[in-house]
Amino acid sequence: MGLQTPLYEQHEKAGAKIVDFGGWDMPLHYGSQLEEHLVVRQEAGAFDVSHMTVVDVAGQQARVFLQRLLANDVARLKDEGKALYSAMLNHDGGVVDDLITYYLGPDRYRVVVNASTREKDLAWIGEQSAGFDVAIAERSELAMIAVQGPKARERAATVIDEAWRKKALALKSFHGLEADELFIARTGYTGEDGWEVVMPADQAACYWDAFVDAGIRPCGLGARDTLRLEAGMNLYGNDMSETVSPLEAGLGWTIAWEPSDRDFVGRDPLEAMRANKERQRFAGLLLEGKGILRDHMRVVVDGVGIGEITSGGFSPTLRRSIAMARIPAGDYDRAQVEVRNKLLDVRVVKMPFVRNGQAQIDL
Amino acid sequence: MSELPGDLRYTDEHEWLRQEEDGSVTIGITDHAQMALGDLVYVELPEVGQEMEPGGEMAVVESVKAASDVYAPIGGEVTAINEELSDDPEKINADPYGDGWIVRMQPSGDSETMSPGEYQTFLDGLED
Numbered sequence: 001m002g003l004q005t006p007l008y009e010q011h012e013k014a015g016a017k018i019v020d021f022g023g024w025d026m027p028l029h030y031g032s033q034l035e036e037h038l039v040v041r042q043e044a045g046a047f048d049v050s051h052m053t054v055v056d057v058a059g060q061q062a063r064v065f066l067q068r069l070l071a072n073d074v075a076r077l078k079d080e081g082k083a084l085y086s087a088m089l090n091h092d093g094g095v096v097d098d099l100i101t102y103y104l105g106p107d108r109y110r111v112v113v114n115a116s117t118r119e120k121d122l123a124w125i126g127e128q129s130a131g132f133d134v135a136i137a138e139r140s141e142l143a144m145i146a147v148q149g150p151k152a153r154e155r156a157a158t159v160i161d162e163a164w165r166k167k168a169l170a171l172k173s174f175h176g177l178e179a180d181e182l183f184i185a186r187t188g189y190t191g192e193d194g195w196e197v198v199m200p201a202d203q204a205a206c207y208w209d210a211f212v213d214a215g216i217r218p219c220g221l222g223a224r225d226t227l228r229l230e231a232g233m234n235l236y237g238n239d240m241s242e243t244v245s246p247l248e249a250g251l252g253w254t255i256a257w258e259p260s261d262r263d264f265v266g267r268d269p270l271e272a273m274r275a276n277k278e279r280q281r282f283a284g285l286l287l288e289g290k291g292i293l294r295d296h297m298r299v300v301v302d303g304v305g306i307g308e309i310t311s312g313g314f315s316p317t318l319r320r321s322i323a324m325a326r327i328p329a330g331d332y333d334r335a336q337v338e339v340r341n342k343l344l345d346v347r348v349v350k351m352p353f354v355r356n357g358q359a360q361i362d363l
Numbered sequence: 364m365s366e367l368p369g370d371l372r373y374t375d376e377h378e379w380l381r382q383e384e385d386g387s388v389t390i391g392i393t394d395h396a397q398m399a400l401g402d403l404v405y406v407e408l409p410e411v412g413q414e415m416e417p418g419g420e421m422a423v424v425e426s427v428k429a430a431s432d433v434y435a436p437i438g439g440e441v442t443a444i445n446e447e448l449s450d451d452p453e454k455i456n457a458d459p460y461g462d463g464w465i466v467r468m469q470p471s472g473d474s475e476t477m478s479p480g481e482y483q484t485f486l487d488g489l490e491d
Contacts, residue, residue: 290407291407292430340423
């Protein structure tokens with residue numbers, strides 16, 4: 001038996017198929033992954049993301065510490081509650097993890113990192129904080145529920161205390177709000193509108209049941225994965241790792257190169273890679289015909305070279321197979337993928353594939 | 364879990380076989396198999412007229428999770444394929460013993476299969 005979130009009983013009661021995810025017993029689906037996927041695109045779904053690791057960083061030097069720790073620049077966070085997506089790099093410019101940082105208030109930040117990387121992240125953050133006047137506290141007493149989909153905020157709002165409801169609904173994209181015991185942020189991992197709600201673990205089951213009663217359907221990690229793939233959002237361990245730079249994982253946009261004297265961890269090797277025009281591209285693939293693209297399949301670009309699918313699968317929205325891949329440098333929009341000993345034609349496309357329920361590429 | 368249809372034979376690869384009146388055999392995968400695979404999103408079928416060796420690769424079923432080979436439980440010639448599965452592979456999830464059939468064959472030999480009771484015992488053994 002693995003670790004269990006405070007919502008484990010809720011999952012069992014709802015008939016979830018439970019699988020191991022990074023040491024946690026998590027719901028894969030509650031009957032049909034495809035239905036859960038489409039519910040999030042069309043209405044509202046709830047995901048238990050309590051396995052994720054919430055770390056609060058506070059103190060006089062919290063900002064300068066995070067400016068050193070992260071490839072993106074927390075100085076961009078001017079409004080309280082604002083969120084920033086960033087990679088946390090090692091000294092070689094590889095990705096230790098990807099994370100979201102929320103600016104809670106003067107000298108206070110909240111960082112949410114992946115579950116599967118918890119231990120190494122905490123060790124790395126602790127190590128890098130040496131010499132900085134900061135307090136780093138893991139908040140394992142907190143749970144987190146993501147409500148996602150075009151109807152998610154309006155339905156979830158009925159569950160939020162009236163005193164906070166209006167403010168919560170007024171949150172702009174990528175902003176959060178401390179509402180008594182809750183932290184509500186308009187963020188997510190599906191390509192749909194919605195909230196991620198952090199709460200005390202002992203209230204998680206109560207909120208979960210209330211969200212479900214409000215018409216938000218439980219969704220498992222299976223749908224979460226196909227939703228994020230359609231949304232063109234990276235998965236740590238698949239699309240990036242400690243030996244892959246953010247530049248080769250489609251995360252160039254998250255690197256704050258300016259100011260040029262900000263000395264973040266991994267900056268020097270990254271500058272060298274940035275100058276290398278032969279570095280691999282990270283792009284979306286759309287399978288032209290039938291079949292399914294899968295993780296680690298070989299991508300063949302005629303006359304150019306070989307690449308690899310980092311995440312692949314079936315897109316329930318497009319009813320076609322899609323993938324993310326690391327492919328050779330060059331200007332081309334056709335390639336082939338080796339699928340079960342056959343070469344199938346794919347189109348190289350710009351991600352996302354789907355956003356807010358709508359296809360973003362021509363089929 | 365639902366009852367196993369009594370008129371079918373079963374294999375330890377979680378396939379079912381139905382003897383048709385004209386001598387052919389209809390083949391599909393069991394409810395246990397479709398549940399374990401999860402939602403199916405693609406099925407690769409053989410060609411009608413293709414000769415199958417027993418144990419040869421007959422079809423591929425791909426779910427949201429993974430691809431799985433379906434092996435021919437008997438040798439013979441493929442006489443029909445369920446073409447509806449190419450547009451609607453979820454039929455296997457919805458109705459594994461009916462609309463979700465995969466291949467019909469004219470068998471050229473015998474096969475080793477289980478009765479519903481034997482297959483149930485086999486399944487019970489897997490869950491321990």
